[in-house]
Amino acid sequence: MTSLINTSRPPVFCPGCSHERITLALDKTFQNMNIAGHEIALVSDIGCSGLFDTFFNTHAFHGLHGRALTYAAGIKMSRPGLHVIVTMGDGGLGIGGAHLLSACRRNLNMTLLILNNFNFGMTGGQFSATTPPEASVGSGFLNQLERPLDACQVASAAGAAFVARASSYQKDLVDLLEQAIRFDGFSIVDMWGVCPGRYTKKNKITPASIGESLAGLSPMTGVVEANIRPEYGTQYRELSSALKPANTPKGVAVNFKPLFSNRREVILLGSAGQRIITAGEIICLAGMSAGLNATQKNEYNITVLRGPSISDLVLSSDPIGYTGIEHPSVVVAIAQEGIDRRKGLFAKLGPESMILAVKGLVLPDSRARVHEIDMKALGLKSQDYAMAAVSILAGMNLILNADMLKQALEYRFRGSALEASLTVMNQCLTTS
């Protein structure tokens, strides 16, 4: 097998950087394993180790700092036949620590290569999760206050079944990398190296001293017998294959012509418990039954059953790129809390807009037409005001009509909920 090094963009590191040795060792490993570029996905983190994906002719993914394991997990789950290899520095290791724990607990068949040179090399030599307290780094004294992370101990404790400490300079590195990649589960190789561009400018560290330091630690040489268990992806596929297939999402049948040619915006202003969000959903479903695009953006307090409840709706024959409301053609005002929450909106309304308001509410000044509805005279309860207002709009052929509303209700509700909503609809369609 020939080298997978990308000759049009070969590795470039500071002179003497141990990353270069690892790049070449990884390439040699691929050759020894006789695997081709299209069988490998290299997922790189951020930093100097984050350049690895560009140095090889393989599939590649380069994402956010500390998150490489999450992308790798998705890639491996969707393409289990790929060899998925993550390159991450000690910076990404600290930033994405929780993802490391999840990967160890999960045991998905992929390999994490930690290129551990004890500092954030690319950004100026700041301390990282593995910087020794006695080191002199570019971020002052902070490393003196923290214990360095022993990634291998943590990974082993979290359930990783293949954990190896290594020197970037050890002779059998290629063999170790092959063992890790061949391991049927999550494997980690924590490779210690030097960063002449930053770290070794202020700290004495050599291949020999790395070897001595590693020899002083508890050995981690690969398989962790106590953590051996079935591989996650295989188990996942076995268990999921026994599940009933998910139902095909129910589509909205397009049976009507839209009542307008371009875009309409609607705002429902109510309070918690008035089914504002559901009413907004019904208007969207009605619009979709006429082939329109529809968006709904809701606002409500995190508290339950109190505070304003507001729904911003856009219906348009064109794609909707942004869900924000700019020029509402209809404002449905059914509770004072909702009105007060959006009081700044009213001054912007022109005479082309209509406010459908429950009688008795105090509206801020505007130039819009106001259409008042006496909900109490209709004998309706507060929780039905929003549905009643939608029905009144349908009766006026504004935004939606009766047929569109009926289809939307039949799509959205079943049983007694459908009966109740149809009753409100029939009562209010002729109210204007």
Ligand code: SF4
């Ligand atoms: S800054 Fe350090 S890690 Fe980055 S290329 Fe230079 S020597 Fe290597």
